[in-house]
Amino acid sequence: MSATFVGMPAFPEAAREALADSQLRYNLAHATGTIRDKRAKVVAEVDDWEDLRVAGAAVKETALRDLERHLVRLEETLTANGATVHWARDAAEANAIVAAIAKDHAAEEVVKVKSMVTQEIGLNEALAEEGIAAWETDLAELIVQLGDDLPSHILVPAIHRNRAEIREIFMSKMAAAGRPAPDDLSDEPAVLAAAAREHLREKFLRAKVGVSGANFAVAESGTLVVVESEGNGRMCLTLPEVLVSVVGIEKVVSRWEELDPLLRLLPRSSTGERMNPYTSTWSGVTPGDGPQEVHVVLLDNGRTRALADEVGRQALRCIRCSACLNVCPVYERTGGHAYGSVYPGPIGAILNPLLKGVGHDDQVDSLPYASSLCGACFEVCPVRIDIPAVLVDQRAQVVDAHRNGVPKPEAAAMKGAAYVFGRSSRLAGLERLTGIGLGLARRVGIAAWTGARDLPDTPKESFRAWWRRTDGGRRKEHGDD
């Protein structure tokens, strides 16, 4: 699969292209509208939803603030349960570990549970370079993989595709990857899902190595948790002889009981269900049941950088429910590809700069601005990540990172404003020129600004002039003064 987010343009450019795609906007509006309604309905069923959010946020926050102890404990318990623990500082290290395990078992292919973290590190591409085929087994991920496409949503990565497009992808691409689609394939979702079942079943049955992420990792019991719908997760976690799970270090919670608020918050926030069809938990190796060789790769890849960010740290609480995407007016219109990352939407707009750092890459630096700051994302976040506050802080960090280079037009304008506002006489002098200035601006064109905003009409007189003329409104504006 050659599709990659590397080299994507900055958000404004990518968004402009997406906005011009009316099919995409229709698909997105339908999908996000549907899922918003479903979520609202099941959230309203829970009387103490706000208390649950507070509890969910606290479980993740306490774990994050004592992360070293929990990671060491997790390693101990996993090892005691018969798992092998690996540590990876970055994507390359994690990919090399997974490839080495597959090679140890002479596996030419692996079956994968849908996982954001393996996409983040580009595992499929890295395995392909080693001659190992990584098969995505989640229906949406299969659609993305077969279509040589990129995911555009955290929960439903093929949300930008409609049924006709999916049928076309299956007809033209399934044969090259294994069992072909039946000739009489219709575009009914049930028929398409059945074709995916047939296509993937033979891969499940012969797979030696399964690869997953984890939704949660419990330090005290060494338990990993995967939450899913289709049963492809259960297949990958149960059938192969060897299981490798790549787990971001922020996934840890302290105690088993602490899964409770998270398991109540996640499905309702994510798919709008009371509970997802399948949740699997396992603690290392169970003799006679499931994979008898279990590996866990604990991954940093920028998480310690994010952890050090006082305001941004809270983004590591994210449980990848994707509720923030579905309520975001910006996401709804641009779709996920415009964010240039496997983490799109409001959470992606803060997570990417936090993980990668700002000031090095225009694409990353553009993301904190990919928001209207309306606050809807914070309202729905099940772990109360104050995304708007982090966005504002990230914007400041982007500006700071560019302070010593060639100033951007906004920076120059702000500097000019600071000079003018610094002394009242300068402001008074400039006010007389407002009309000329605005007129000039219209003539020379400030399209980058006015493309999305209105330029105000020129006032007839300045506030100061009005005050002098009317004594602050005490004299009548017209007539006998």
Added chain:
Amino acid sequence: MTEARSEILAGVRAALAGVDPAPAAPTVPGVSLTPADAVAKFAERVADYRAVVERCGAAELADRVAAALPEGSVIVPEGLSVQVPDAVVDDGTLTATDLDRIAAVVTEARVGIAETGTIVLDHGPGQGRRIISLVPDTHVCIVHEHQVVADVPDAVADLDPARPLTWISGPSATSDIELDRVEGVHGPRNLHVIVVAG
């Protein structure tokens, strides 16, 4: 690898230097229900997922199980409390390919959760290896009324994390195509839950 370990842990330590611990997470009790209400809600919510749900007395159980089974072969785990005629008893040797030729499986459960319509298997006696309740296309699951708890926190408190657990809420499902829910992708396409009195 030890280098990666020490570097990551040092990174975590440096990132959190001087940061106060967060206050402990409050617990939030789930809904509370009388046992009878819990069983009624459980049956209603499992059915909401388009699973088949029926309730019966202990004496009728064997007949109800037999009636729930489709044509074809059936596998049961060791220790199942009900006799299923002609069933293969799993001895731990059948492979995934063998199981793919079996039409149905009958298991018991460890816990039923009323609020979410969930059954939880901990793969002890009467439930079997994870694979047997995964590959066959029909899963008939027996839940005893006394096993039904009101909400998720009750279940979490009751379960042992050392055991592998499978939480099942309805049959396999996907909403990946235009968010239309479709039952039956990779797991069992049919879930038949029999709630037994007592």
